[in-house]
Amino acid sequence: MHTSFLSHEKGRYLWLSLTLVAACVAVYVIHDPLEPHNGGTIYGYGLGILGVLMILWLAYLGRRKRHFTSRFGTVRGWVSAHVYLGLALLVIATLHTGFQFGFNVHTLAYVLMCIVIVSGCVGVLCYRILPAERNTLKKGRSLDELFFKLEDLDGQLQRLAEHLTPDLRAAVLSALDRTTVGGSFTHQLLAADESTVLIEGRVVENVAQQTIIDAVLRRLSVVDEEASTRLSNLIRVLTDRRNLLEDIRGDIRLHGLLKLWLFVHVPFTFALLAALIAHVVSVFFYW
Amino acid sequence: MRFLIRYKEVRGTNRVSHEVEIEGSVATIGRGTDQAIKIADRHVALHHGTLSVNRSRLTLRMESGATFTQGDEVHRQNELKPGDSVLMGTHELRYLEHTDEDTYVLELSIDDATLDRFSERYHTSLIDVEFPVRKLSWSFFFVLLVMGLALPVASFFQEDSIIPEVLTDVVWRTGDLHHTHAFMGDDCGYCHKRPFEQVQNSYCIACHVSTHHHVGEPDLSESAQRCGDCHREHNEEASLIRQDATVCVDCHRHELTPAGQTSAARTIPAVHDFMDAHPGFQVSVQHLVKSGWVKHRGKPGTDIVDGSNLRFPHDVHLSPEGINSPTGRRDLTCAQCHVPETGGQGMKTPNMTEHCSGCHELTFDPDFPHRVVPHGSPSELMQLLREYYAFQFLNGEMSDAGPDFERPVRRPGVTGERLISRLVTRDEQTAALSEEASDYIEHRVEEAALNLFERQICTTCHDVHKIDGPVPYEVTPVRLTSEWMPAARFDHRTHRTMDCADCHSALASPVAEDVLMPTIDTCRTCHGGVDATDRLSSTCVTCHGFHLDDKPMMGMPGQRSGDVFRRPSVTLP
Numbered sequence: 107m108h109t110s111f112l113s114h115e116k117g118r119y120l121w122l123s124l125t126l127v128a129a130c131v132a133v134y135v136i137h138d139p140l141e142p143h144n145g146g147t148i149y150g151y152g153l154g155i156l157g158v159l160m161i162l163w164l165a166y167l168g169r170r171k172r173h174f175t176s177r178f179g180t181v182r183g184w185v186s187a188h189v190y191l192g193l194a195l196l197v198i199a200t201l202h203t204g205f206q207f208g209f210n211v212h213t214l215a216y217v218l219m220c221i222v223i224v225s226g227c228v229g230v231l232c233y234r235i236l237p238a239e240r241n242t243l244k245k246g247r248s249l250d251e252l253f254f255k256l257e258d259l260d261g262q263l264q265r266l267a268e269h270l271t272p273d274l275r276a277a278v279l280s281a282l283d284r285t286t287v288g289g290s291f292t293h294q295l296l297a298a299d300e301s302t303v304l305i306e307g308r309v310v311e312n313v314a315q316q317t318i319i320d321a322v323l324r325r326l327s328v329v330d331e332e333a334s335t336r337l338s339n340l341i342r343v344l345t346d347r348r349n350l351l352e353d354i355r356g357d358i359r360l361h362g363l364l365k366l367w368l369f370v371h372v373p374f375t376f377a378l379l380a381a382l383i384a385h386v387v388s389v390f391f392y393w
Numbered sequence: 394m395r396f397l398i399r400y401k402e403v404r405g406t407n408r409v410s411h412e413v414e415i416e417g418s419v420a421t422i423g424r425g426t427d428q429a430i431k432i433a434d435r436h437v438a439l440h441h442g443t444l445s446v447n448r449s450r451l452t453l454r455m456e457s458g459a460t461f462t463q464g465d466e467v468h469r470q471n472e473l474k475p476g477d478s479v480l481m482g483t484h485e486l487r488y489l490e491h492t493d494e495d496t497y498v499l500e501l502s503i504d505d506a507t508l509d510r511f512s513e514r515y516h517t518s519l520i521d522v523e524f525p526v527r528k529l530s531w532s533f534f535f536v537l538l539v540m541g542l543a544l545p546v547a548s549f550f551q552e553d554s555i556i557p558e559v560l561t562d563v564v565w566r567t568g569d570l571h572h573t574h575a576f577m578g579d580d581c582g583y584c585h586k587r588p589f590e591q592v593q594n595s596y597c598i599a600c601h602v603s604t605h606h607h608v609g610e611p612d613l614s615e616s617a618q619r620c621g622d623c624h625r626e627h628n629e630e631a632s633l634i635r636q637d638a639t640v641c642v643d644c645h646r647h648e649l650t651p652a653g654q655t656s657a658a659r660t661i662p663a664v665h666d667f668m669d670a671h672p673g674f675q676v677s678v679q680h681l682v683k684s685g686w687v688k689h690r691g692k693p694g695t696d697i698v699d700g701s702n703l704r705f706p707h708d709v710h711l712s713p714e715g716i717n718s719p720t721g722r723r724d725l726t727c728a729q730c731h732v733p734e735t736g737g738q739g740m741k742t743p744n745m746t747e748h749c750s751g752c753h754e755l756t757f758d759p760d761f762p763h764r765v766v767p768h769g770s771p772s773e774l775m776q777l778l779r780e781y782y783a784f785q786f787l788n789g790e791m792s793d794a795g796p797d798f799e800r801p802v803r804r805p806g807v808t809g810e811r812l813i814s815r816l817v818t819r820d821e822q823t824a825a826l827s828e829e830a831s832d833y834i835e836h837r838v839e840e841a842a843l844n845l846f847e848r849q850i851c852t853t854c855h856d857v858h859k860i861d862g863p864v865p866y867e868v869t870p871v872r873l874t875s876e877w878m879p880a881a882r883f884d885h886r887t888h889r890t891m892d893c894a895d896c897h898s899a900l901a902s903p904v905a906e907d908v909l910m911p912t913i914d915t916c917r918t919c920h921g922g923v924d925a926t927d928r929l930s931s932t933c934v935t936c937h938g939f940h941l942d943d944k945p946m947m948g949m950p951g952q953r954s955g956d957v958f959r960r961p962s963v964t965l966p
C-alpha cells in the first residue's frame with residue numbers, strides 16, 4: 107500500500123513542525139526584548155542557531171538520499187521530515203529576522219532561503235499532482251511501451267503506404283521519419299512538436315502530423331472507393347499515431363516538470379549556504 | 394532544378410526503397426528533421442553536409458567537421474560525377490546518370506544497423522540535456538562567498554582599497570544608523586575597530602566623553618556593563634535610547650541604598666511600574682539652620698513645609714476680586730510671576746524687581762513718597778539712607794520743605810547759594826555744624842529705617858529682626874526653591890495645554906510655606922504604566938534619566954560635574 111511522503115508515519119513530521127512553529131511564535135510574541143526584534147537579541151540568537159542547524163540538516167538530504175547503505179531512517183522518512191521542517195524553517199527564519207530587512211548579505215541569505223523553500227513547495231506540488239497525471243496520460247503504460255506502440259504504428263503505416271502513389275508514399279514515409287518528440291530543454295518542457303514532412307519537394311512543418319493528414323485527405327477526395335478505403339485507413343492510423351505522439355510528448359513534459367524545480371532548489375541551496383556563512387561570520391566579525 | 398533521391402533501406406529481411414523529390418539546387422543532408430535528406434543515425438550530424446549544383450556541376454560539401462570517403466580518398470568537399478559513390482559513415486550515396494538535364498538522381502543506401510530507434514533519436518528526459526546543476530551550484534557558492542565574505546574582509550584590512558564600495562563591508566550593514574550617527578557614513582570603523590570584538594565603551598566615550606555614570610563609584614573597567622548593552626544601533630525604528638522599564642526595574646525592583654548613604658531618607662524605594670508600584674512623589678525643600686541651608690525631603694500633602702523665609706499669600710494675590718495696586722485694582726494671573734525659561738521646561742524664579750516692585754514700592758520718606766530704595770541688603774540701605782539725608786541736610790532741604798518743594802537743579806560750574814562752603818567755614822563753626830548734621834542725619838535715618846524695616850515695607854514679605862551693631866536690622870535670608878523634584882525631569886512646555894491650577898493648588902494657599910507641588914495621583918490622571926492603554930503609556934525614562942549629572946563623567950574619571958565642551962576625538966567628514 108503506497109504511503110505518500112507527506113503522510114509518512116501518519117504525518118509525524120507535520121505535527122512535529124506545527125508544534126515547533128507554534129512554540130517559536132508563542133515565545134516571539136511573549137518575549138519583549140529591550141530593543142526592536144532582531145537577530146541579535148537573546149531569542150534572535152536562539153532562533154539563528156536553530157535555523158542554521160536546520161539548514162545544514164535539510165541540505166544533507168542530498169547526501170542521505172544517495173547513501174543507499176544507510177540504515178538511519180528511511181529516505182521517505184527523511185523526505186517527509188525535510189518537507190515539513192523546511193516549511194517550519196520559513197517561519198523560524200522570519201522570526202529570526204525580527205521583520206527587519208535591508209539591502210545586505212543578511213537579507214540576501216533570507217531571500218535565497220525563501221527561493222529554496224518556495225521551489226521546494228513547487229516540488230512537493232509537482233510530486234503530488236504530476237505522477238497521477240502521467241499515469242492518466244499513459245493509461246497505466248510505461249514510456250517504453252508507448253515507444254513500442256509507436257514503432258508498431260510506424261510499421262503499419264509503412265505497409266499501408268506501399269499501396270500509395272510514389273509521391274504520397276514518399277511524403278508519408280518522410281512524415282514518419284521526420285517526427286520529433288522531446289528535444290532540447292525548452293522543447294521538452296513545452297512539449298514542442300518540431301516534426302516536418304518532405305512534401306512536393308520541400309521540407310515543411312508537420313505539427314501534429316496535420317500537413318501529411320491534410321495531404322492524404324486531399325487525395326482522398328479525388329480517388330475511387332477502394333483507394334478511399336485504404337486512405338481512410340491510413341488517416342485513421344495517422345490520427346492514432348498523432349494522439350500517441352501527443353501522449354509521449356506530454357509524458358516527457360511532465361517528467362521534465364518533475365525535475366525542473368530541482369534545478370532551482372539545489373543551486374539556490376548552495377547559494378544559500380554561501381550567504382549563510384557570510385551572514386554568520388560577518389555578524390561576529392562586527393559583533 | 395531538382396534532386397531525385399532513392400532511399401534504399403534494409404529492414405529486417407526486407408529491402409525497402411522509395412523515392413523523394415527535392416526541389417531546388419541545394420539539398421541538405423543530416424540527422425535534423427529540417428534537412429532535405431534525412432538520415433536518422435546519431436553518428437550523422439544534424440547538418441552533416443550539403444549537395445549543391447552550380448553550372449551543372451554537383452558538389453558535395455561536408456559540414457560540422459565531417460568528412461566523406463570517395464574511393465581511397467577522404468574529402469571534405471568534392472565534385473561528384475555521375476557514377477561516383479561516396480561513403481558518409483556507413484551510408485553510401487551514389488550519383489546516378491541523369492534522366493533529364495535538370496534532375497539529379499542520387500541513390501542513398503542507408504545502413505539500417507546504425508539507424509537509431511525512434512525512442513533514441515531525441516532527448517526524452519531532462520537528464521539527457523545535462524542541465525549543469527552541479528556547476529551552477531558551486532558557481533553560486535563561490536561567487537557569493539567571495540562577494541559576501543572575502544571581499545568585505547579584504548576591504549576591512551586594507552586602508553585604501555581598490556575594491557568597489559558596493560563590495561566592501563557595506564554589504565554587512567544590518568540596518569541604518571540612527572540619524573545622529575549618520576555623519577559616520579559607510580565607515581564601520583568608527584565603532585567596529587577589531588574583528589570579532591564587541592564595540593568597546595571607549596569607542597563610544599571618544600565622542601560621548603561627558604556622559605555621566607548612574608552610580609557614584611562606578612566600575613570603569615571594560616568588563617563592566619557595556620554601553621552597547623543598552624544602546625543598540627542598526628535597528629529599524631532607530632531606537633538608540635532604550636525606552637523600556639526593564640533596564641531600570643532589574644535593579645530598582647528592590648529597595649536600594651546608595652553606597653555611603655546611611656540616612657533612611659536616602660533609601661530609594663522599590664519601583665517597577667508607574668501605575669502599580671511607584672512611590673509617592675517627594676519634594677526637596679530647604680530650611681535655614683544655624684549651620685546653613687539644609688535640604689529636607691517629604692511628600693506633598695503631608696506636614697512638609699518650604700523654608701523659603703518669605704511671606705507670600707498666593708490666595709490674596711490670585712483673589713478673583715483682584716488686588717489693590719498703586720494704579721488701581723488689578724487681576725493677577727500665575728503667568729505674571731511664573732515665567733517659563735527659554736525652551737519652556739522649567740520656570741524662572743520670580744524676583745522682586747521684575748515681578749513685585751510694580752505694586753510693592755519700597756518707599757521710606759513720607760515727605761517724598763515717590764522716592765524708593767532699591768531692593769538690597771540692610772547695610773546697603775542704611776548707607777543709602779545716610780547719604781540721602783546727608784544730602785538733604787547739606788542742601789537745606791529740611792523736613793519742613795513740604796511735599797511740593799522742588800529742589801533747584803544744580804548745573805556744573807554754577808555756584809549756588811547753599812554750597813556747603815558758605816555754611817561751613819574752616820575755623821570756628823566746623824565742629825558745631827558737623828554735630829548738627831550728624832544729629833539730623835541720624836534722626837532721619839532712624840525714622841526711615843523704622844518705617845522700612847519694622848513698620849511698613851520690608852516686613853510685608855520678610856522676617857526682619859533688630860540686632861546690635863552699626864546695621865540695626867537683619868533680614869532672614871530668603872531662598873526660593875526652584876527644583877522641587879531634582880531627581881525627575883518635568884517639562885512645562887509639553888503640559889502647556891493644562892491650567893496651572895490643575896497641578897498647583899495656589900488659589901487656596903495663604904502662606905509661602907505651603908508646598909504647592911502635585912502628588913503622584915495628579916499625574917496618574919493622565920500618565921499610566923508602561924502597558925497602559927487608557928492613559929499615556931509612561932516608562933521610567935519619561936521622567937527620569939539614567940546618566941545622572943551629579944555622578945562622575947565616563948570620559949573623565951575624577952571629574953564630577955560642570956559644563957564640559959570638548960572636541961570629540963574623531964575627525965568629522
